[in-house]
Amino acid sequence: MTQTQPETSIQEAVQQKVTDHLAVIYPGHDCPAIARQLLKLMRLDEDCQSPLAHKNLWDQTDMMVITYANTILKENQHPLETLHHFLKTHFTMLINSVHILPFFPYSSDDGFSVIDYKKVNPELGDWSDILRISTDFHLMADLVINHCSAQHQWFVNFQEGKSPGRDYFFTVDPNEDLSGIVRPRTTPLLRSISNGEETKYVWCTFGPDQVDLDFRNPRVLMEIVDIIRLYLDMGVRIFRMDAVAFVWKRIGSSCINLDETHEIVRLLRTLIEHADPNAVIITETNIPNRENLTYFGNANEAHCIYNFSLPPLLVHTLVSGNCRHLKSWLMSMPPAQNGTTYFNFIASHDGIGLRPAEGLLSEEEQEALIQTMENFGGKISWRALDDGNKKPYEINIALFDALKGTTAGEDQWQIERFICAHVIMLALEGIPAFYLHSLVGTTNDYQRMHEHGHNRAINRRQWQEAELNRKIADRKSHHHQVFYQLRNLIQIRREQPAFHPNATQFTLHLGDQIFAFWRQSMDRRQSIFCLNNISDEPQVVLLSSINLIGTEHWKDLISNEFFDDMSASVTLEPYQTLWITNRW
Incomplete structure (x- = not known):
């Protein structure tokens, strides 16, 4: 029989663990005293729980929508209330999590310049609106700590x-x-x-x-921990650590990804998971892929990391018609340990980051991608180099417009290409996250970009709820087609154990025009072979090339087509996907 650990010993163990973290960050300080203060701020001196190591806090039913609180508007109604109603109307039993981008009073950067961390922007609503949303969805909020x-x-x-x-x-x-x-x-x-x-x-x-902020001062850390406790009380379950890679500075270094930064993430993880064992930390680190992976730590830092290399690689794949780089990247990605996973997205409130493509795409390929995106109406944001020059940092464009054609120009496959991108995201190892504008096929908003004076606004349209609902209901509208195709795919994914975020994944080699991989459920009962034609030409695949077991019955989950002749071939139309499985 397992004995329950006495609460006092749990608190003592946590205090010692926090003290050990602090000794790395603040050598020479009274770390035990700081630890006691942090535990008191988190109320761990009153209620300290024990999280299970390497426990997966998610499964294949977990998916997220990313949105600003005021993306959808209705006259005489708080935007948070309107958003809640829209999400409940269209995504109940489909998407169970929502990331509401900073909903605090702010002065610039559409919320990421926070004036008061402890208030809800009154133009959006109040804490009661946040609490109501958190009762129907797992809520992710931004912890803007840099x-x-x-x-x-x-x-x-x-x-x-x-x-x-x-x-x-x-x-x-x-x-x-x-x-x-x-x-x-x-x-x-x-x-x-x-x-x-x-x-x-x-x-x-x-x-x-x-x-x-200057985290060399332990008082700054205490202020942040006090804010975290408030967010937990207000129903936040998932913490997005915004720009966390920059929080510690040391003159003479690059001032990014420093050891103290990682120790701060580990410290906050310890405090948060002992306050709520079901809470999740996600690090937002828009940096090269190898650096990004370090934020998993040894399953003791972030539960999830943003898969920042996926958006530029996937867009490059679909506009070039060649999956070589995407395939090489996928083979290089280590399986996440249990208790950690990838956070997959292909569109967000920001642009398509180019730093995460460094070392994965050549300079010439990045230039071709940038030129294609500019041809489709996109804009480029820049970053400064240490020699005084500047370099492209991200591409600002609505994903629907980014995929309106290939490097050869616009074509008739925009919707199919757009859906293909999301089908790939849905099937990959990790938790998929949809930018709300992608779910409804929003296009570039040049008026908002000019009004706000910055490129990122091109992909931050505000919809009137009634207008958006009309477009979704209009069968002739691309908004309708995108919305209902994605809803159908989301529903299919939810029912497949092989799409668990930590299920086995292997890359398949079927040429440069078929991006293919295999997923297997954690109990090994279900296999799904994911075949994606990423080109604008039909592609033929021999079923024998993917080693379907002849004693099993196989079916495509998307088209419901059966495959019984293992010596046969199948033709994938441009941007078509097959999810071939032995269990349905």
């Missing part, structure tokens, strides 16, 4: 020499050698602040309105 708004009270206090805030921000001597710093923007790294007596230079990784 920086806050220059209008946050902490920064106002910093400028006036008051607390809290007086020592919350990272300052540096501008004469230091900062040439090796990795930047995601072209704006100046430092912002000067003068109070008439002295001038300070504050660090701004993402721009002058987003001022970097």
